[in-house]
Amino acid sequence: xxxxxxxxxxxxxxxxxxxxxxxxxxxxxxxxxxxxxxxxxxxxxxxxxxxxxxxxxxxxxxxxxxxxxxxxxxxxxxxxxxxxxxxxxxxxxxxxxxxxxxxxxxxxxxxxxxxxxxxxxxxxxxxxxxxxxxxxxxxxxxxxxxxxxxxxxxxxxxxxxxxxxxxxxxxxxxxxxxxxxxxxxxxxxxxxxxxxxxxxxxxxxxxxxxxxxxxxxxxxxxxxxxxxxxxxxxxxxxxxxxxxxxxxxxxxxxxxxxxx
Amino acid sequence: xxxxxxxxxxxxxxxxxxxxxxxxxxxxxxxxxxxxxxxxxxxxxxxxxxxxxxxxxxxxxxxxxxxxxxxxxxxxxxxxxxxxxxxxxxxxxxxxxxxxxxxxxxxxxxxxxxxxxxxxxxxxxxxxxxxxxxxxxxxxxxxxxxxxxxxxxxxxxxxxxxxxxxxxxxxxxxxxxxxxxxxxxxxxxxxxxxxxxxxxxxxxxxxxxxxxxxxxxxxxxxxxxxxxxxxxxxxxxxxxxxxxxxxxxxxxxxxxxxxxxxxxxxxxxxxxxxxxxxxxxxxxxxxxxxxxxxxxxxxxxxxxxxxxxxxxxxxxxxxxxxxxxxxxxxxxxxxxxxxxxxxxxxxxxxxxxxxxxxxxxxxxxxxxxxxxxxxxxxxxxxxxxxxxxxxxxxxxxxxx
Numbered sequence: 312x313x314x315x316x317x318x319x320x321x322x323x324x325x326x327x328x329x330x331x332x333x334x335x336x337x338x339x340x341x342x343x344x345x346x347x348x349x350x351x352x353x354x355x356x357x358x359x360x361x362x363x364x365x366x367x368x369x370x371x372x373x374x375x376x377x378x379x380x381x382x383x384x385x386x387x388x389x390x391x392x393x394x395x396x397x398x399x400x401x402x403x404x405x406x407x408x409x410x411x412x413x414x415x416x417x418x419x420x421x422x423x424x425x426x427x428x429x430x431x432x433x434x435x436x437x438x439x440x441x442x443x444x445x446x447x448x449x450x451x452x453x454x455x456x457x458x459x460x461x462x463x464x465x466x467x468x469x470x471x472x473x474x475x476x477x478x479x480x481x482x483x484x485x486x487x488x489x490x491x492x493x494x495x496x497x498x499x500x501x502x503x504x505x506x507x508x509x510x511x512x513x514x515x516x517x518x519x520x521x522x523x524x525x526x527x528x529x530x531x532x533x534x535x536x537x538x539x540x541x542x543x544x545x546x547x548x549x550x551x552x553x554x555x556x557x558x559x560x561x562x563x564x565x566x567x568x569x570x571x
Numbered sequence: 572x573x574x575x576x577x578x579x580x581x582x583x584x585x586x587x588x589x590x591x592x593x594x595x596x597x598x599x600x601x602x603x604x605x606x607x608x609x610x611x612x613x614x615x616x617x618x619x620x621x622x623x624x625x626x627x628x629x630x631x632x633x634x635x636x637x638x639x640x641x642x643x644x645x646x647x648x649x650x651x652x653x654x655x656x657x658x659x660x661x662x663x664x665x666x667x668x669x670x671x672x673x674x675x676x677x678x679x680x681x682x683x684x685x686x687x688x689x690x691x692x693x694x695x696x697x698x699x700x701x702x703x704x705x706x707x708x709x710x711x712x713x714x715x716x717x718x719x720x721x722x723x724x725x726x727x728x729x730x731x732x733x734x735x736x737x738x739x740x741x742x743x744x745x746x747x748x749x750x751x752x753x754x755x756x757x758x759x760x761x762x763x764x765x766x767x768x769x770x771x772x773x774x775x776x777x778x779x780x781x782x783x784x785x786x787x788x789x790x791x792x793x794x795x796x797x798x799x800x801x802x803x804x805x806x807x808x809x810x811x812x813x814x815x816x817x818x819x820x821x822x823x824x825x826x827x828x829x830x831x832x833x834x835x836x837x838x839x840x841x842x843x844x845x846x847x848x849x850x851x852x853x854x855x856x857x858x859x860x861x862x863x864x865x866x867x868x869x870x871x872x873x874x875x876x877x878x879x880x881x882x883x884x885x886x887x888x889x890x891x892x893x894x895x896x897x898x899x900x901x902x903x904x905x906x907x908x909x910x911x912x913x914x915x916x917x918x919x920x921x922x923x924x925x926x927x928x929x930x931x932x933x934x935x936x937x938x939x940x941x942x943x944x945x946x947x948x949x950x951x952x953x954x955x956x957x958x959x960x961x962x963x964x965x966x967x968x969x970x971x
Binding site: 410491 | 609
C-alpha cells in the first residue's frame with residue numbers, strides 16, 4: 312500500500328512539473344537552448360540501451376523516457392488473453408449491479424472489417440497514452456494527467472466524476488465506475504463516481520515489470536522506451552514501421568500497431 | 572407617460588405560499604432523486620460508458636444557456652439604450668442568476684463525486700474549458716449581482732450602463748464557453764465545430780427570452796398587476812426573431828456537415844435514420860419548437876396572450892429537444908476509430924448506443940427548474956424587482 316501511495320505522489324509531482332513547464336512560455340528561450348544541446352545528449356544515451364529493470368521507483372518518472380507499445384496485429388494471438396490478464400491485474404469485471412454498457416473495460420478486442428475488400432482483423436484497443444492527450448487538456452481539476460514518461464492516468468483522489476475526459480477521448484478508452492466496488496486490488500484503487508482507464512500497469516512498470524497485457528500476449532505486444540533507439544520497440548518500429556490509430560488527429564499516441 | 576414604480580410582490584398571501592410550496596417541492600424531489608443516484612451510483616440511471624452525459628446535462632445546459640439569454644432584456648435596456656425595456660431589466664437580472672443557479676445545481680448533483688466540489692473550486696487546470704466555465708459562471712453571478720445593485724440603489728444608478736456593458740460582454744463569453752464545451756471536442760463527429768459557440772449564443776437569446784416571457788406573464792397574472800400589450804408585443808416579436816435566427820444556425824450547421832464527408836454520417840443520422848433523434852429533431856425541435864411558435868407569434872394569434880404563452884412553452888420544449896439531440900444523439904452515434912471500416916467489440920464500438928432516461932435523471936432535471944423558480948419567487952417578494960404596473964401608459968415611452 313505504501314508503494315502505491317508513493318506511486319501516486321510521485322505521479323502527481325511529476326505531472327505538475329510537466330504542466331507548469333508546458334504552460335510557461337517565458338521559458339521558451341531556455342527550451343531553445345536545450346534543443347541545441349539535446350542531440351549531443353541523445354548520442355551519449357544511445358550508446359547504452361537500458362533494460363526495464365533499470366527503471367524503478369527510486370529513479371522516478373523521467374521525460375527522457377517515453378513508454379510505448381507496439382501491437383503486432385498480424386500475429387495469430389488470442390487477444391482475449393490480454394483482456395483477461397488486464398482484468399486480473401486490476402481486479403476488473405467485479406461489478407454486480409452495472410449493465411454491460413456500464414461495466415469498466417481497460418482493454419477491449421475490436422474486430423475491424425474493410426467493407427470494400429472484405430479484409431478483417433482483430434486488435435486490442437486500450438488507452439493510447441497520447442502525447443497531446445485530450446483527456447488531460449479537458450480535465451478541470453488536473454486529475455487526468457500525463458506522467459513525464461508519457462503514461463496517462465487518473466488521480467482518483469482528484470477526479471470529480473464530470474466525465475468530460477470520456478467525452479474528449481477519441482479512442483473510447485475510459486470507463487466510469489457506476490457502483491460501489493469491493494474486493495479491489497491494492498495497486499488499482501477504484502472508486503464509485505470516478506473515471507478510470509488503462510494506466511499501462513504503472514504499478515508494474517515502476518517495479519521493473521512489463522504491463523500485464525504485454526506479458527500475456529506471447530510477444531505480440533512489445534513494450535519499451537520509444538525514446539531509446541536501442542530498445543527493441545524502437546528498433547522494430549524503425550525497421551517495420553507502425554501506425555497509430557486515428558493518426559490524423561495528431562495526438563501522437565504511444566501505442567503503435569503493425570498491420571492496420 | 573405615467574411614472575414607473577417598482578414594488579415587492581405580496582409575500583403573505585395564500586397564492587404566494589402555494590407557488591413557493593410547489594417550487595420547493597419540485598426542487599426537493601430533484602435533490603432527493605440526486606441523492607438516490609449518488610447513493611447507489613450511476614448504474615441506476617440510463618447513462619453508460621457510451622452515453623456519458625444524459626438527461627441531467629440536457630436540463631443543466633438548457634438552464635445555463637437560458638440564464639445568459641434571460642439577461643438580454645436588461646442588456647437591451649442598458650447597453651443599447653432602449654428605454655422601453657428598462658422596467659424589465661431588474662427581473663431580467665434576477666432571472667439570469669436564478670436560471671444559472673438552477674443549472675449549476677443539476678450539473679453539480681450529476682457529478683460522480685459531487686462531494687468533491689471543493690476540489691473543483693481549488694484545483695484548476697487552466698487548459699480545460701470546464702475550468703474557464705467555473706470562473707465564467709461564478710463571475711457571471713457576481714457581475715449580474717453588481718449590475719442589479721446599480722439598478723436598484725439610486726446613488727449608483729449612474730454606473731448601470733457600465734455594469735450592464737460588463738455583464739453583456741461577460742454573458743457573450745459565457746455562452747461561447749458553454750458552446751465550446753462541445754465545439755472543442757475533436758473526438759466526436761457531431762461536435763468539433765466552431766459553430767457551436769455562436770449557435771449557443773443565439774440559442775441562449777431564444778431560450779432565455781421564452782423563459783423570461785413566461786415568468787413575466789405568469790407573475791403579472793397571478794399578482795393581478797397590469798401588463799399592457801405594448802410590452803408583450805415587443806417581447807414576442809423579438810422572440811420570433813431569435814427563433815428564426817436559431818433555425819438559421821441549425822440550417823448552416825447541418826448543411827456544412829452534409830458537405831463534409833467527415834461529418835456526413837452523423838448528420839444523416841440526425842436528419843434521416845436516427846430513430847428517436849430524427850423524430851426529436853424534425854417533429855419537436857423544428858415543427859413544434861420553431862415553425863409552430865413562429866406561426867403563433869406572427870400569425871393571426873399573435874395578440875392572444877395564451878397563444879404567446881404557448882409559443883414560449885413550445886420554444887422551451889423545442890430547445891430541450893435540440894439539446895437532447897446535440898448531447899445524447901451526438902454520443903449515441905458511434906465514434907470512428909477506423910473511419911470507413913466496419914467495427915465491433917464488447918465495448919459497443921460501431922453501434923448506435925442505446926439510452927433511455929431514467930426517472931431520477933428526469934426528476935433531477937426538473938429540480939433545476941424548481942430551484943430557478945423558487946429563487947425568483949423568493950426574490951420578487953423580498954426586493955423591488957417588478958414594476959407594480961406595466962400598463963401601456965407606463966410601459967410605452969411614446970405613449971400618452
